[in-house]
Amino acid sequence: MAFSNNPSGNESNEQFRFRINSELLLDPNDLLVGSMIGVGDYFTVYQGWFRNQFPVAVKIVQPRKASAVSIEEKKLFQREVVLLSKMKHDNIVEFFGASIEPQLMIVTELIEGGTLQKYMLNCRPSPPDVRMSLGFALDISRAMEFLHSKGIIHRDLNPRNLLVTGDQEHVKLADFGIARRETRGVKKTFDSWTCRWMAPEVISNEPLRIGEKRHYDHKVDVYSFAVVFWELLSNQPPFPKVPSLCVSSLVNRDERPCLGKIPYQIIPILESCWDKDPDARPEFREITDSLTNLLSNLTPDSVLDAPLSNADDEAYADADDEAYADADDEAYADDEVYGDAEAYADDEAYADDEAYDADIEDSENSPQHREVDEAKEEEDKKKKKKVVKKMIRPFVKMFRACFYKP
Numbered sequence: 001m002a003f004s005n006n007p008s009g010n011e012s013n014e015q016f017r018f019r020i021n022s023e024l025l026l027d028p029n030d031l032l033v034g035s036m037i038g039v040g041d042y043f044t045v046y047q048g049w050f051r052n053q054f055p056v057a058v059k060i061v062q063p064r065k066a067s068a069v070s071i072e073e074k075k076l077f078q079r080e081v082v083l084l085s086k087m088k089h090d091n092i093v094e095f096f097g098a099s100i101e102p103q104l105m106i107v108t109e110l111i112e113g114g115t116l117q118k119y120m121l122n123c124r125p126s127p128p129d130v131r132m133s134l135g136f137a138l139d140i141s142r143a144m145e146f147l148h149s150k151g152i153i154h155r156d157l158n159p160r161n162l163l164v165t166g167d168q169e170h171v172k173l174a175d176f177g178i179a180r181r182e183t184r185g186v187k188k189t190f191d192s193w194t195c196r197w198m199a200p201e202v203i204s205n206e207p208l209r210i211g212e213k214r215h216y217d218h219k220v221d222v223y224s225f226a227v228v229f230w231e232l233l234s235n236q237p238p239f240p241k242v243p244s245l246c247v248s249s250l251v252n253r254d255e256r257p258c259l260g261k262i263p264y265q266i267i268p269i270l271e272s273c274w275d276k277d278p279d280a281r282p283e284f285r286e287i288t289d290s291l292t293n294l295l296s297n298l299t300p301d302s303v304l305d306a307p308l309s310n311a312d313d314e315a316y317a318d319a320d321d322e323a324y325a326d327a328d329d330e331a332y333a334d335d336e337v338y339g340d341a342e343a344y345a346d347d348e349a350y351a352d353d354e355a356y357d358a359d360i361e362d363s364e365n366s367p368q369h370r371e372v373d374e375a376k377e378e379e380d381k382k383k384k385k386k387v388v389k390k391m392i393r394p395f396v397k398m399f400r401a402c403f404y405k406p
């Protein structure tokens with residue numbers, strides 16, 4: 001790939017001097033950049049080769065304005081370079097180097113299994129095997145334990161920022177774009193979908209005095225971990241029926257994702273991790289210990305027990321049906337696997353649409369088309385209902401957002 005415009009060489013460059021240790025910089029001529037593998041808010045990510053020897057991921061800052069990288073973007077880039085270069089851990093994406101010219105780039109190890117979000121979409125409707133979920137949760141906990149030991153809060157822990165290894169055995173933490181040193185942090189802007197993983201103290205709607213900042217600490221990551229862990233066990237998006245705008249008031253009223261299908265042994269871990277009181281949440285060191293114990297007591301035949309509850313079953317069936325599909329649409333808009341996720345969400349609908357069209361065509365051309373049996377009629381009705389649901393979904397979403405009261 002040819003390097004396009006030179007975003008670091010523009011007027012705002014004069015106002016911002018990079019302070020990146022030269023040891024962290026690599027020679028861009030050693031890089032071969034290939035096809036695109038992901039798009040985030042700040043970066044477009046490409047598969048590449050370093051010195052023709054090993055594959056790498058090349059994250060290139062994508063300026064919001066086509067012509068220039070803003071100072072804000074340069075600061076974020078610099079912050080990510082500095083943080084990532086210090087994070088050497090098996091469950092954190094390995095940093096190889098960065099480049100300022102001809103473009104702002106971060107080069108890391110290539111993780112071939114895609115995001116955890118994509119992995120879970122591919123598993124749906126079932127959750128991953130419980131051993132696999134526990135293993136992934138343990139990987140995440142270890143990465144976070146390491147991060148916190150360095151005094152860093154991630155602040156954006158969600159399945160889009162976790163990558164699955166090529167052998168699908170492990171996950172690694174990626175994307176330090178909004179991580180920061182712990183200083184009883186202040187709120188940062190975030191997109192509405194990611195608020196589903198954010199702790200109540202971060203997304204609180206409580207009014208602030210002028211100049212006052214919202215305070216929180218590293219325990220916000222413990223809350224986010226709990227939501228990701230819950231997702232791994234249920235393979236449901238958090239709060240599928242709730243519009244993003246309303247999640248904040250819901251979690252601040254102590255509502256949490258449904259524990260109906262979660263094994264008994266894991267419920268206490270989730271409940272403590274997403275406790276409203278940050279001080280009541282455990283440290284990752286303790287979570288790592290609990291998960292290690294759980295995993296080591298899990299023999300090949302042992303099954304973790306999930307409570308049986310009809311009410312929960314119904315709730316889930318309901319969520320599976322319509323709201324779940326809504327959530328997928330909403331959830332994965334403007335996401336790097338947007339194509340995949342939308343294809344996934346739409347796949348079913350489109351497959352249904354096509355099947356529906358095909359059915360109508362078949363039945364019209366068939367000499368026996370008047371003899372459609374009851375089961376078939378029922379099936380057609382269901383398909384029509386789905387098509388109508390799909391059509392009115394945007395309006396329903398709008399209504400929910402306007403009138404939703406938790």
Ligand SMILES: Nc1ncnc2c1ncn2[C@@H]1O[C@H](COP(=O)(O)OP(=O)(O)OP(=O)(O)O)[C@@H](O)[C@H]1O
Pocket residue numbers: 037038039040041042043044045057059093108109110111112114115160161163174175176177336
């Ligand atoms: N090391 C890697 N190996 C493989 N794919 C990667 C790697 N790093 C990033 N990606 C892909 O690129 C996408 C965007 O990367 P990243 O999250 O780092 O960028 P971002 O701009 O900070 O995104 P966002 O703000 O949406 O979180 C990831 O979701 C993932 O699909």
Ligand SMILES: [Mg+2]
Pocket residue numbers: 040160161175
């Ligand atoms: Mg990201």
